[in-house]
Amino acid sequence: MSAASAAGPAQRTDLQRYLLRIADTSLVLAQRLGEWIGHAPAIEEDLGLANTALDLLGQARLLLGYAGEIEGLGRDEDALAFRRDEADFCNATIAELPNGHFGDTIARQFLVDAYQVPLFERLAASADPRLAEIAAKALKEAEYHLRYSAGWMVRLGDGTDESHARIQASLERLWPYTQELFDADDTDRAVAAAGIGPALEELKAEWSRTVERVLGEATLRRPADAPYRWYGKQGRHSEHLGHLLAEMQYLQRAHPGAQW
Amino acid sequence: MVSSAREARITPEEILARARAVIAQVPDPEIPVLSVVELGILREVVLDADGTLQVALSPTYSGCPATATIRDDVAAALAAAQLGPVRIALRLSPPWTSDWISEEGRRKLRDYGIAPPVPRALRDAPVACPHCGSTDTERLSEFGSTPCKALHRCRACREPFDRFKCI
Numbered sequence: 001m002s003a004a005s006a007a008g009p010a011q012r013t014d015l016q017r018y019l020l021r022i023a024d025t026s027l028v029l030a031q032r033l034g035e036w037i038g039h040a041p042a043i044e045e046d047l048g049l050a051n052t053a054l055d056l057l058g059q060a061r062l063l064l065g066y067a068g069e070i071e072g073l074g075r076d077e078d079a080l081a082f083r084r085d086e087a088d089f090c091n092a093t094i095a096e097l098p099n100g101h102f103g104d105t106i107a108r109q110f111l112v113d114a115y116q117v118p119l120f121e122r123l124a125a126s127a128d129p130r131l132a133e134i135a136a137k138a139l140k141e142a143e144y145h146l147r148y149s150a151g152w153m154v155r156l157g158d159g160t161d162e163s164h165a166r167i168q169a170s171l172e173r174l175w176p177y178t179q180e181l182f183d184a185d186d187t188d189r190a191v192a193a194a195g196i197g198p199a200l201e202e203l204k205a206e207w208s209r210t211v212e213r214v215l216g217e218a219t220l221r222r223p224a225d226a227p228y229r230w231y232g233k234q235g236r237h238s239e240h241l242g243h244l245l246a247e248m249q250y251l252q253r254a255h256p257g258a259q260w
Numbered sequence: 261m262v263s264s265a266r267e268a269r270i271t272p273e274e275i276l277a278r279a280r281a282v283i284a285q286v287p288d289p290e291i292p293v294l295s296v297v298e299l300g301i302l303r304e305v306v307l308d309a310d311g312t313l314q315v316a317l318s319p320t321y322s323g324c325p326a327t328a329t330i331r332d333d334v335a336a337a338l339a340a341a342q343l344g345p346v347r348i349a350l351r352l353s354p355p356w357t358s359d360w361i362s363e364e365g366r367r368k369l370r371d372y373g374i375a376p377p378v379p380r381a382l383r384d385a386p387v388a389c390p391h392c393g394s395t396d397t398e399r400l401s402e403f404g405s406t407p408c409k410a411l412h413r414c415r416a417c418r419e420p421f422d423r424f425k426c427i
Binding site for chain 1: 319321322323324325352353354355356357400401402403404405407411425427
């Protein structure tokens with residue numbers, strides 16, 4: 001019996017929303033990474049970004065499937081991925097940002113990987129057994145992604161003057177979006193109180209340690225925290241998500257239920 | 261559903277043994293030199309009270325596109341063997357690890373030109389080239405042609421090769 005079936009309606013709603021946040025962050029980031037296929041600077045990076053996208057997509061499928069079951073309205077993973085509107089997506093805003101150049105994509109990936117590793121580590125011990133098993137699987141993948149993105153942070157940061165300047169600028173641009181990952185709202189507090197999800201300040205401490213270790217090796221500066229706030233996980237997105245969904249959802253919107 | 265195997269009154273033990281033998285013949289669709297059993301993704305085969313064969317498989321990676329194909333291939337192989345009703349479930353926990361690839365599977369991988377995985381603690385140790393055996397090799401990319409492989413190159417024989425990721 002899962003924690004969800006034992007919980008009351010309010011807790012189920014919190015759990016469902018929480019699952020969508022994790023699922024949508026993986027799903028939207030996978031869609032962005034997929035845009036690199038055929039366009040990466042080298043075949044190895046094409047494969048690297050596509051493989052990372054595939055892992056993220058797999059995580060999203062498992063989490064969306066579970067979120068749909070809890071909702072109990074018969075919506076499966078495909079219905080949730082392809083027939084939900086922008087305001088119903090709960091991904092962190094950083095995941096939907098356009099790819100930019102290769103360094104921008106690597107910096108975004110690194111900042112998210114450094115967050116997903118401790119997130120999945122803690123979720124693997126969640127009071128919700130179904131979420132715990134999905135996270136235990138995803139953790140192995142996230143650790144591998146972090147090796148890749150951290151490796152590139154070091155190569156670009158400790159590379160040429162040009163690569164150093166550009167990856168530092170990527171970090172500065174992306175940094176204001178990272179605080180959203182650690183700003184707890186009622187949903188985050190409710191799942192933490194139920195032992196389902198981690199306290200976000202704990203995650204931030206571990207994320208900071210990883211980021212500082214890698215930036216140190218990469219000879220990069222940690223940008224200053226900015227007062228900006230983003231609310232993607234509450235469904236208030238940047239202008240970029242609608243365009244991403246228009247492409248991702250086009251086929252299922254034009255031909256609902258199409259299979260091949 | 262009454263199966264021909266059951267009409268022949270074979271024992272449950274016999275049905276299970278046949279089912280395992282049938283599954284052991286199903287190749288991995290991406291690395292056909294390995295069977296799904298050698299890949300270490302077959303978790304369990306049991307016969308439940310109503311005579312349904314329950315098969316549990318573990319996916320290698322959350323998004324591996326071969327998972328659905330493997331599930332279909334196992335279902336088709338068991339159906340062809342006429343062992344009665346079958347239910348196949350994906351089991352995530354405990355998560356698959358490359359440590360579950362059998363010794364025989366590792367040998368076959370090497371013969372096929374893929375460096376087999378090593379325990380995770382040793383994953384940064386030098387990798388032996390599956391072609392010439394030299395450990396003078398380098399990693400070209402953390403990722404390769406499928407989710408489960410990375411790309412390496414041998415400096416001795418100059419051949420590139422895939423390596424099974426150690427997870």
